[in-house]
Amino acid sequence: MPHNAENITELHWLFDMLHHIDVGLVVLNTHYEVELWNGFMENHSGMSSSIAKKQSLFDLFPDLNRRWLGQKLDNVVALRTPIFISWEQRAYLFPFKSYRPITGLADNMFQNIALRPLANADGTVKHVCLVVYDVTDVATNKVALSSANRLLDQLSKTDALTELNNRSCLDKALVAVFNAFTADALVADKPVTDKLVDDDLVMNSNNTHSLVMADIDNFKKINDQYGHPVGDVVLQKVARILSSGSRKMDFVSRYGGEEFAILLPNTGTDGALFFCEKVRKKVAAAKIVTDKGDISITMSFGVADLRKTDKAVSSWLKRADEALYRAKKEGRNQSVVAD
Numbered sequence: 212m213p214h215n216a217e218n219i220t221e222l223h224w225l226f227d228m229l230h231h232i233d234v235g236l237v238v239l240n241t242h243y244e245v246e247l248w249n250g251f252m253e254n255h256s257g258m259s260s261s262i263a264k265k266q267s268l269f270d271l272f273p274d275l276n277r278r279w280l281g282q283k284l285d286n287v288v289a290l291r292t293p294i295f296i297s298w299e300q301r302a303y304l305f306p307f308k309s310y311r312p313i314t315g316l317a318d319n320m321f322q323n324i325a326l327r328p329l330a331n332a333d334g335t336v337k338h339v340c341l342v343v344y345d346v347t348d349v350a351t352n353k354v355a356l357s358s359a360n361r362l363l364d365q366l367s368k369t370d371a372l373t374e375l376n377n378r379s380c381l382d383k384a385l386v387a388v389f390n391a392f393t394a395d396a397l398v399a400d401k402p403v404t405d406k407l408v409d410d411d412l413v414m415n416s417n418n419t420h421s422l423v424m425a426d427i428d429n430f431k432k433i434n435d436q437y438g439h440p441v442g443d444v445v446l447q448k449v450a451r452i453l454s455s456g457s458r459k460m461d462f463v464s465r466y467g468g469e470e471f472a473i474l475l476p477n478t479g480t481d482g483a484l485f486f487c488e489k490v491r492k493k494v495a496a497a498k499i500v501t502d503k504g505d506i507s508i509t510m511s512f513g514v515a516d517l518r519k520t521d522k523a524v525s526s527w528l529k530r531a532d533e534a535l536y537r538a539k540k541e542g543r544n545q546s547v548v549a550d
């Protein structure tokens with residue numbers, strides 16, 4: 212074959228491949244009119260090349276953000292540099308349906324887009340090529356993975372029965388509060404500042420913090436009389452009452468069995484006692500509906516504020532536990548503050 216004929220054949224092959232490649236190719240002029248529209252774009256838009264050509268991209272897709280995309284296209288021409296738009300920035304440019312069977316997560320095709328300047332033979336740039344990559348698989352995998360991680364993270368912090376924070380999560384919160392408190396105590400004349408201790412715990416460094424240990428009275432009898440599943444319903448109801456009686460910054464947790472621990476940041480013993488009495492009365496007044504009939508219960512509460520004399524979280528916990536023990540010993544259904 213003569214050299215020229217070979218070149219033309221190659222060009223023909225190339226053009227054929229580009230037309231059928233599994234990537235969207237669009238060429239726009241500086242008026243944003245379509246000059247090239249490959250097979251991928253035809254298949255996914257439902258518009259043939261002959262319909263798309265010479266039409267403004269913004270007429271073909273009226274929902275495209277003209278200001279935003281127009282600016283980017285103008286910049287590509289003016290600066291002669293490519294621009295990339297990732298699916299993480301904007302899920303898609305073209306509203307194409309996703310036909311992937313695994314992607315129950317995605318109705319639309321996620322797209323990475325490259326905008327490239329196309330130089331003419333004389334070096335001038337009057338066209339931009341849009342390259343559209345279908346990244347639905349990558350995107351949905353990443354979205355599914357991060358939502359699974361979020362769920363696992365949540366589960367690792369949550370008590371399965373009551374959906375309250377679990378013990379290990381409480382331990383971390385207690386250590387965070389304790390460390391912040393002792394660090395503040397070491398710094399004389401420290402200004403009052405808000406401090407972020409944990410994701411949700413915002414503390415005022417000048418205040419004290421209280422820990423409440425709460426325990427259902429004679430819970431063993433409920434289990435013995437009505438059975439374990441009814442005991443579980445009681446635990447769930449108590450968890451709801453404790454949560455609804457607390458503020459957003461409070462940390463309500465299941466400590467174990469029928470015992471709960473509530474960390475009340477920026478709350479002295481007066482405030483903590485007020486909280487205990489409010490929920491104690493609510494628990495005592497509640498009729499817990501179960502398939503074995505309505506059940507009434509009471510709870511006992513022990514309160515301890517964090518003190519500078521506490522050398523570790525364990526001594527704070529111990530004082531709250533002792534106060535709870537006294538509440539039990541003195542007849543149950545009451546709240547006791549540690550000495």
Ligand SMILES: Nc1nc2c(ncn2[C@@H]2O[C@H](COP(=O)(O)OP(=O)(O)OP(=O)(O)O)[C@@H](O)[C@H]2O)c(=O)[nH]1
Nearest residue numbers: 426427428429430431432434439442443468469539
């Ligand atoms: N249903 C149910 N029972 C539990 C669970 N965890 C612990 N328990 C029960 O809670 C009961 C706790 O009993 P005790 O420690 O004797 O305390 P109590 O009967 O509440 O008595 P006082 O605390 O002294 O008022 C035991 O019967 C445990 O089996 C649970 O997840 N579900």
